[in-house]
Amino acid sequence: MQLNGKNKPQPNSQLPLTGFRVLDLCDLRGQSCGRMLADLGAEVILVEPPEGMLSRRRAPVVDSQSLYFATHNANKFSVQLDLASQEGKKDFLKLVRSSDMLIDGGDKSVWEMLSTSHSQLRSIYPDLIILSITDFGLKGPYKDFTATESVHMAMSTVLSRSGTNGSPPLLPPGELALETAAIQAAWVALLAYWQRSHNGKGDLLDFSINDAIAQIFDPGVGAAGSAAAGRTAIEVAPHGRPEVNFIPGKLPSVALLYPIFKCADGHIRTCTLNPRQWRSMSEWLGPDHPFTHPKFGAPANRLLNIDGINKLLASLFENQTREHLVAQGQKRGIPIASLNLPGEVFDNDHFDQRNLFTKIDIGGKKAKAPSGYFCIDGRRIGINTLAPKPGANTQDLLSSAKVKDALPVTGGESRKPLGGILVLDLGVIVAGGDLGRLFADQGATVIKVENKAYPDGLRQSIDNNPVPISFAQANRNKKSLGLNLRSDKGKEIFLRLAKNTDVVISNFKPGTMESLGLGYEVLREINPGIICAESSAMGSAGPQARTMGYGPLVRASTALSGLWRYPEKEMGFGDCVTIFPDHFAARVTATAILAKLIQRQTTAVGGFIDTSQAECIINALASEFLRESIAPGSLKPTGNQSEFDAPNSLYPCAGKDEWCAISVTNDDQWQGLCRAMNRADLADNTNYQTTEGRLEHRIDIEGIVTRWCNSRSPYEVMNLCQKQGVPAGNMLRLSEFIENPHYNARNFFRKLHQPTAGRAIETENGPVAFSDNIPPPQIQPAPALAEHTRELMSTLIGLSDIEIDTLIASGDLEIRKKEAGAIQQKVRTLAINSVMKILLKYHELKHFFKRVNDSKLMD
Structure with a gap:
């Protein structure tokens, strides 16, 4: 199917994996x-x-x-x-x-x-x-x-x-x-x-x-x-889920930079991050609001005042339509999107x-x-x-x-x-x-x-x-x-x-x-x-x-x-x-x-x-x-309950905000859950022995499972269920992630020795844990900006040092900051030397012609 609009050439009409x-x-x-x-x-x-x-x-x-x-x-x-x-x-x-x-x-x-x-x-x-x-x-x-x-x-x-x-x-x-x-x-x-x-x-x-x-x-x-300002999720994520409301005295969540607002016919979301976008938003709010100072162009300063800012935006948007607000966003260079409904996705001209x-x-x-x-x-x-x-x-x-036909073996074990x-x-x-x-x-x-x-x-x-x-x-x-x-x-x-x-x-x-x-x-x-x-x-x-x-x-x-x-x-x-x-x-x-x-x-x-x-x-x-x-309208928020199976949800366990997911998706798993809970009476109850029966009595069953989980840790619930073949898993937090025994047994983590980090940092391994023919990646640091300019220009294009220095001086190439001062001095020295050579040559020529003239006068 050819794309409409800005078409691209078709170098080859055959599908890429033909023959595989x-x-x-x-x-x-x-x-x-x-x-x-x-x-x-x-x-x-x-x-x-x-x-x-x-x-x-x-x-x-x-x-x-x-x-x-x-x-x-x-x-x-x-x-x-x-x-x-x-x-x-x-x-x-x-x-x-x-x-x-x-x-x-x-x-x-x-x-x-x-x-x-x-x-x-x-x-x-x-x-x-x-x-x-x-x-x-x-x-x-x-x-x-x-x-x-x-x-x-x-x-x-x-x-x-x-x-x-x-x-x-x-x-x-x-x-x-x-x-x-x-x-x-x-x-x-x-x-x-x-x-x-x-x-x-x-x-x-x-x-x-x-x-x-x-x-x-x-x-x-x-x-x-x-918006994470250079940090990874494991460094910035709280123990629980993020705050979406401003709480005085607490560090605001970066989630507040992506707010959703109610408007006349639904909801819109904004994503104002850089200073230019905020200047446009500030102009839209008018000249009299309390956040006109240039310092609010910095996301960190807006976060500290996000409650007042978002209240102003809510008032600005509440009586306008999604279409109007999105159009205004495009006109002003402010990222705004409508929270579309599934039916509106089908009717979208762009996707058509x-x-x-x-x-x-x-x-x-x-x-x-x-x-x-x-x-x-x-x-x-x-x-x-x-x-x-x-x-x-x-x-x-x-x-x-x-x-x-068998392929000839030609490569070594460690080929990248x-x-x-x-x-x-x-x-x-x-x-x-x-x-x-x-x-x-x-x-x-x-x-x-x-x-x-x-x-x-x-x-x-x-x-x-x-x-x-x-x-x-x-x-x-x-x-x-x-x-x-x-x-x-x-x-x-x-x-x-x-x-x-x-x-x-x-x-x-x-x-x-x-x-x-x-x-x-x-x-x-x-x-x-x-x-x-x-x-x-x-x-x-x-x-x-x-x-x-x-x-x-x-x-x-x-x-x-x-x-x-x-x-x-x-x-x-x-x-x-x-x-x-x-x-x-x-x-x-x-x-x-x-x-x-x-x-x-x-x-x-x-x-x-x-x-x-x-x-x-x-x-x-x-x-x-x-x-x-x-079936229009079938795609809607369902929360944590499965539409097609029961019990299949999240269950609160012993402790503060501790949860376990349990999913019964067939009759055998229901029997396994009954064994895990030591409830033979439930296993024998004919009302619960089929998917249809369990869905009909969902409220009763969910209550029974919830009460069973309430007195046990998520890990205990998980292990009891898994021993009986029932899908179940604890809600793992980022604070537990790096110490998780399963991920470590599968070599999920590697160490990245990034000089600027001041320590070895955890990073992910390759896309598959164990392979006979794909070796684990070699983990090398990420580069500083323009760290390899000189090396790449020399090896890939064959530029000389003088050519590279000239392009750096003209701003066509860049090098990392700590090299720049030395290069600038080198360029200045070269320039001075060039001028000195010209001056010396000038003086040599001047003396030469003077001698010639003196000789003529003598003659």
Whole structure:
């Protein structure tokens, strides 16, 4: 589907992963990973039992069709095999021999029926990649635990920061945690596939959903937003959830910088951060308010007076419509977004022009579903075929299966997967910074192109540290080039670098690269193999493409903020401090780039990738939006109770603000919970033995479980439940995060020795804890601004020291501050020496001509 608006050229119409075959054993977990690979062109084959996968019956079901299955398995194929039979085992191995990758969703019964294991299968097929997707991984104290969305939210520290102080923690809507993990699984899958193409080796990837969520959704040790003033979440997050009201005598929460206000026809959110934005807001408030002094341009000073400021803004906005306020914000350069309702997302002209939604058949009716995450080479890469009927492709695929030739083993054990790849990184803040870091971690040479006149927002800190910890988390392993892209010489240098560059990434406002004369069309003329990736709030094309790219505004415009709310409170919005979807969007873009690099190996042609943070959110809620199109009004805030299962919620435990998530999703788990509670009477009660009965008696059951939890710690509740196979997890706080035994057993944390930090700081490890073929990243410090300018200009372009010094003196290049004084003195000395040489030459010539004249006179 071609994007309307600012179209990009299409260097190659074939999907990037064409020729990549994947067997998909995932059922109730991990199906989005295969769906993303299928969207990108891989041949993804569901291996189903004779009765079909359980996910085909997962609620909500409309006209016998699971909306979950429909959205998570589009573009895939289906074979049905009885793996308990000899014929089924034979057919399965036949498919394995013809495939590049096997995605295992962690169902142990499959391997019991096959009478084999991961290691045995790899010994037979050494170049096979096995991606094992389980809740907590194949190793670690929790490896046998089972989880659901709410349990993962609790155990990954996300829940402890979601909601508002003084209220229970609040589960985000949908299955955002599981969906974010799936994109990381896709990224890991392509890393292994790329690595195998270079060294011929297969892999066993021990992928933990919980690890991925802790890295992506709201990472405790990852980069935080610029409002955190250089600190990470683990340093700034309170023990409880954030305050959303000003309390005299207490340090205000940064959440107050992203306030939501009621207006005439709903709600709007503002995100006034920099001094220019505040000046415009101050002018809008009028000349007489008490906050006109220039000092209030600093966010810290506004925070100390935020109660009075927000009261003035509330009064200004209360009688105006959302449309008017958003228009005024655009006119004045103030970030403002409407808190849209789900139905308004469907009716959005911008999303229509970007082909975000596609119509699919559900029970003979046309429903609208988000089409897919990826926009590549000017077109939407998404749903082409509906989810397959059970076994629809069994005969065709078995009859056409051919043994793939074994790849020659050529590489060493420690090969860095992306070694040799050169990336020019113009990404800023979290989404841009994290994207480049993902490539740097895997061995790519990533050059952060920056300029002191327009510094990365993450370089701001409360202590003026040149490399704050949050910046270091997003920019470790990179090199910094100080380059003025607004000068002719600076642009010339960038274009010279681009001739031999593989990837250029940016997340400026759309159109910025073109205005600099460095857009994709220009770069591909000098380097047809270059891949340009642009990430923004709403995408590079469409009526709202130039919308300011702040995460809180994106969440508002996609209906996420309105859904992430205590249902009983009109102003009970719970997404106050999250930075979702920044880290998530970075993985979406990284996966698309790597898919294009894989394609480029055979085509030698690059391409253009356009990532929209808004579309990342909407696609992560694909099942929910599909249902909303069929049953308007169904997508609404639900709080902490599951609509489809009971008991399935959060339960208060012994102690202050201590919670445990418990999820009963089938009859066996209900019986397990009864055993954990030592309540045989409940197990025998016929009213509670089915899902329908438990939902009917939800209030009674929830009360029983709550009373049982009240006298026990979250850890005790978790362990009692997990021993009986019941998904349950304690609400983990950031103060407990680094000491968590499971994360430590899985090597989740590494040490980053950042010189400016004064200590070793905790940072995350690679995207998969254990792998046979992807080594852990080497952790190097993040650079000071322009730290590597001289080195890069010498090695990559071949400039001499004198040429580099001249460009530094003219402002086309920059170097780090401590070098600048010495260089300026050197330049001054060179200039003085040059002048002295000219003067000496002048005097020599003067004396020469004087002698000549004297000789003539003598003659």
